[in-house]
Amino acid sequence: MVAMMHATSGVVAPGASRPRGVSKQTPVPRAVPDASVRSNGARLGGVGAGRRGALAAARGRVGFGAHGEGRVAAVNAKGGALEATRACHSRRTRGVRAAAAAADAGSGSEDSGIVKPKVSMGKLQLRITSALVLSFFGLGSIIFGGWVWTAVMSITATLSAREYFQMIETMPSELPHPPPKWALNMSIAMCALFIPVVYLAGAKQGHITMAVLGAFSAVGLRLIQVESEPHFSKFTSTLFGIIYCGALPAFWVKLRSLNFSAASTAIYSSLQSSKSNFVNGWPATLGGPEAWTTGLIVTVICVACIIASDVGAYAFGKTFGKHRLIAVSPNKTVEGALGGLLCTMATAYGLRWLFGWHAGPVQTLTLGAVIFVAAVAGDLMESVMKRNAGMKDSGDIIPGHGGFLDRFDSYMFTGIAAYFYIVTVMPHWFLGMTL
Secondary structure (H helix, E strand, O other), X not given: OHHHHHHHOOOOOOHHHOOOOOOOOOXXXXXXXXXXXXXXXXXXXXXXXXXXXXXXXXXXXXXXXXOHHHXXXXXXXXXXXXXXXXXXXXXXXXXXXXXHHHHHHHOOOOOOOOOOOOOXXXXXXXXXXXXXXXXXXXXXHHHHOHHHHHXXXXXXXXXXXXXXXXXXXXXXXXOXXXXXXXXXXXXXXXXXXXXXXXXXXXXXXXXXXXXXXXXXXXHHHHHHHHOOOOOHHHHHHHHHHHHHHHHHHHHHHXXXXXXXXXXXXXXXXXXXXXXXXHHHOOOHXXXXXXXXXXXXXXXXXXXHHHHHHHHHHHHHHHHHOOOEOOOOOOOOEHHHHHHHHHHHHHHHHHHHHHHOOOOOHHHHHHHHHHHHHHHHXXXXXXXXXXXXXXXXXXXXXXXXXXXXXXXXXXXXXXHHHHHHHHHHHHHHHHOOOOO
């Protein structure tokens, strides 16, 4: 700053004060500054001198003195060691990230928001054990049918309703006015009685409709009588719970009860005679070959296809999954869905051959696709409810699996979808277009 002010006044700084590498300057005559300029120049010069003094003091503190070169060398040595350590850590971090990226690529995961849950071996064994026990009792109740199957589905409806109505109590943003406790208990009781009443009435479709209307009317009228300010959300959440946990499971009873009428048996007498060694060898104590009706075959196929869908989607998603299927459930991938669909259709076709079912190949493969779509829809529906409720699991009644809905959500829409496919679509193929 001082050199600049000297240059402004036409005076050149002496060579001792000039910076190195700057050639000798030629004076340029300029006008004599007035008093204000001189005063400003003096003030700026004082500021510059103060800054140079502070800089000199700082340089002295860090070692720019008699022993400055040694101190600077020591500081530079420490800085070099620090940089070497940082470089080593950086290389190590890059190596760890590269290994993690390779592991993610090997497990079919990328930075696409896909969550890969890690299951310990102990929990995995518990899940497998619970699944085997449930499969044993479920298959036995399907084979026995009748009241045994009806009782199992009634228990299913009761436990599902209990978890559903517990979840809607924890949805303050979605349901700021949930139904009162007595309405929830009343709805659970309605769902428990729903399936036995329908079965006693003959499991007709009209009976299911009348049961839904009767159960909702009973709860709705009671809400109007008791509540001083009944909110609309109380009625809608109750109606959905009765349909979701009562009416939908009832279609599994209707599906198991499917059989050919006398006229249909006369028309399809050639198709009714099974060519399956498995069915023909069925023990007489369990009903013999005649026990394998259309309802039993289709119910077993549906349950097996749902299990194959879960296993196939998990295996393919964990191995090849890279693209998220839907934001509601971050664990599901497009690759997993395609693998689940493939396994479902293959299972349906394999069981058709095992049971000697008279449905054609295209009919059976289409049934497998319908089961898969319905199972995924039920799974996603429960995922939405759990997300709105802020819950990871709907309960803890099944060891290793969580709640009852966590295990049977895929079954909710499958029974009704398979039933209407069998009774509405397949008869058109049976009447002369068996593919």
